[in-house]
Amino acid sequence: MEPYTEDQVSGSCKYINRDLSWLEFNRRVLEEAQNENTPLLERAKFLAIVSTNLDEFISVRAAGIRNQIKSGVTEKDFSGYSPPGLMKRMIRRTERLVADQYATFRQVSDRLESEGIVFTTYASLSSEQQEEMNAFFFSKVFPALKPIIVSEKQPFPLIASNGLYYSIVLKSAGETSNHEQPTMALLEIPLQIGRYIDVAAPDKKRTFILLEQLIKSHIPALFHERTVIDAHLFRIIRDADLPLEEGNVEDLLYEVERKLRRRLRGAPVRLEIEKSVHPYALEWLQRKLDVYDDVALLEGPIDISYLMKLSQSLTEYDQLRYAKQKPMYPQAFKHQSFFEVLQQRDVAVFHPYESFDAFNDFIAQAARDPLVSAIKMTLYRVSKQSKIIRALVHAAESGKRVTVVVELKARFDEERNIAWAKKLELAGCHVIHGWIGLKIHAKMTLIERREPGGLKRYIHVSTGNYNGQTAKIYTDIGLFTSQAEIADDIGDLFNEISGFLPHRESHVLAVSPTDLRMKLYSLIHREMNIAASGRPARIIGKMNSLSDPEMINKLYEASRAGVKIDLIVRGICCLCPGVPDQSENITVRSIIDRYLEHSRVFCFANGGHPEVWLSSADWMNRNLSNRIEVMCPVIDQGVRQVIIRLLMLQLKDNVKAHQLLSGGKYRKVTEESPYIRSQYMSLAIINARNLPV
Known part of the structure; x- marks a missing residue:
C-alpha cells in the first residue's frame, strides 16, 4: 500500500481521502483471495468481488472525478486533493491493485486445475472435444454473432458498458502492401449464452472453455473475403453516475427511466484490453472512444466476475468452500x-x-x-x-x-x-x-x-x-x-x-436529514460531559463507511475530551486514528471475512447505562444530510445486551480484523491465542439471548 504523507492529506494526517480509502478496502478484500487458508472456491469468489467492486468504483467515483476535471475544477477536497492529483493517484493504485488481482487469479487458476477444475483453450482440446465445441458454436453461438465492419465514414457503433468485444484487424484478400490502413471490425460477445462452456472430459475433470476463446477460434469463418491479422478482446466502463434532473420533475418514474437510457451512452471512463493487442487496434480504440489516461492492458481474461457464478455452480466441490451454515429460524x-x-x-x-x-x-x-x-x-x-x-x-x-x-x-x-x-x-x-x-x-x-x-x-x-x-x-x-x-x-x-411533508420532531427516533446528525452530536456530547466529570466514557460505532468531515471533527473533539472511541468500519474511513492531540483515544478496525459486515450499530456507554441504536445510515454526508434515514433505539434490555456482546466480540477479533494506523495504512491484527474469529463465534452469543453483559 502506498503510504500517506503530509503532502497527500490535509495537515498531519487529519483526513484520509475517501476514494483512496475505498481502494484500500478493496485491497483488503483481495487479501482474502490471496490467503492460503481461505477455501479455494471462496478465494475465487473474493476475486470476483474485487472485480465487481472495481467496476462500480470506476463507473461512479472515478467517473465523477473525471467530470470535475473536464469542468475545470481545481479546488482541493477536505482531504487535501485536487481532482487532477487525485485522479493520478487513483489510476496508479488501481493499476497496482489490478496487477496483484491478476497475479492472484493465475495462482488460484493453477490451484483449481490441480483440483480438477480446468479452463482450457480451443487448441488444447482433443479432436473429439473440438467437434463437440464446433457443433455448439454453429448451433448456439454463430446465430447470435453480428460482426460489424467499421468505416471511417460512418458513426462509430455504440459499445455497451461492461460488454465484451473483439477488436479485429483485417486485410483484404488481394491486398499486398503493408502500408495501407487496415480495416477494422467489431464483434460483440453474446454473454446471454454464458461466459463459459462445460466441455465433456474423459478424465472426470471439470473442463471449461471461455466463450470468447471458442469464438476467437472461429473468427476467420466470419470474414470470408478478408484475412484476420489480429483479434483481441476489450471492454469499456462508462460513466454510470448520471445525475437526475429533479428540479421540475413531475413524474419521477419517467425521469428515472430516461436516466437509464442516458446511462447507455455515458462517457467511457476506462478501456481494458488484452495485453498483446495490435498497436493499430489500440490506437484506433483510444481515438474512437476518447480514452487515453486509464487504459489497462490485461494479462488474463477481461472481467473475471464470472468466477462468482462458477464457484457457486460447482456443487460437487463442497470441500473447496466454507462449510455450509444453514440460517436458524428465530x-x-x-x-x-x-x-x-x-x-x-x-x-x-x-x-x-x-x-x-x-x-x-x-x-x-x-x-x-x-x-x-x-x-x-x-x-x-x-x-x-x-x-x-x-x-x-x-x-x-x-x-x-x-x-x-x-x-x-x-x-x-x-x-x-x-x-x-x-x-x-x-x-x-x-x-x-x-x-x-x-x-x-x-x-x-x-x-x-x-x-x-x-x-x-x-x-x-x-x-x-x-x-x-x-x-x-x-x-x-x-x-x-x-x-x-x-x-x-x-x-x-x-x-x-x-x-410529502417536512419531518416533525420524533419521540424516540432520529431521522435524517432533519435531526439524525444532531442526535448523534448530542449523544457524543453527553459522553464528553461524562468524561469531564472523571467517569469512564465510551462510544462504539459499527458502520460501512465514515467520511463526513463534520462527524469526524466531532469524534476528534470527543477524543480530546477523553472519550474512548472504538470504531468498526468495514470500508471507507476518512478519520485518521491515533494522532496525538487529535485522535489518540480512537481506534478503527475493519473486518473482512466470509460475510459482508453491513449492520450500522452505535453504542454509547452513558455512565454505566448503555444505549444502543440501530440505523440504516452510515456516517457519510449523503446519509446524514441528503437521504431519509432512521436511527432507532433498542429499548428491550435483552436485545441490547446481545448486541453489545456482539460488538465486544468484534473488537477482540484477531483473525480477520485489520487495524487502521495513524498514517493511513491498515495492518492485519496479529493472530495470538486464543484465536477469536468474530463471525464464527457470533452464533453462540445470539443463542445465549439473556446472559448478563
Missing part, C-alpha cells in the same frame, strides 16, 4: 404468531446467522390475518424472486391498505425497482416513487392490526435491505417491536413521506 417465532410474541417483548433477528424467512413470514402472516388493516413498508433493494412482493400483492388484493415506498433511484437497481413498482400498483397498492431530491434509504415496516383493545401497531426496522438473497451473506440486524413510542414515530414518518 426460536421466538417458532411456536407463536408474530403478533402474540411482540405483544410481550421485542425480538432482534441477526442475519445471516438467523433466517430472513422470519421477515417473509411476518409479512405473509400480516397479509392473511383478517385483523390486519394496513401494511406500510419501504423497499430499496429487493431480490429478483421476492416473497415480500407476492405477500404485498396478496394483501392488496384482499382489501388491505398497502403503502409501499419504492426508491427508484437505488443505483443499479433502478430497472428492477421500476418493475416492482408497476407490479404493486397493478395489484392496488399505493406506491410512492421516492422523493425528488432525497433518496429514501430507511428500512422500516409498519403493520396496523385492529385488536379487541384497539388499534395496535407492529414495527420492523432494519440495518439492511429487505432482500432475502443478500440476507444470506450480509450481517444485518432486524428489530421486531410493538413499543408504542417507536410505532408512533414510524407511523408519523410514513404519513410524512406519503404526504
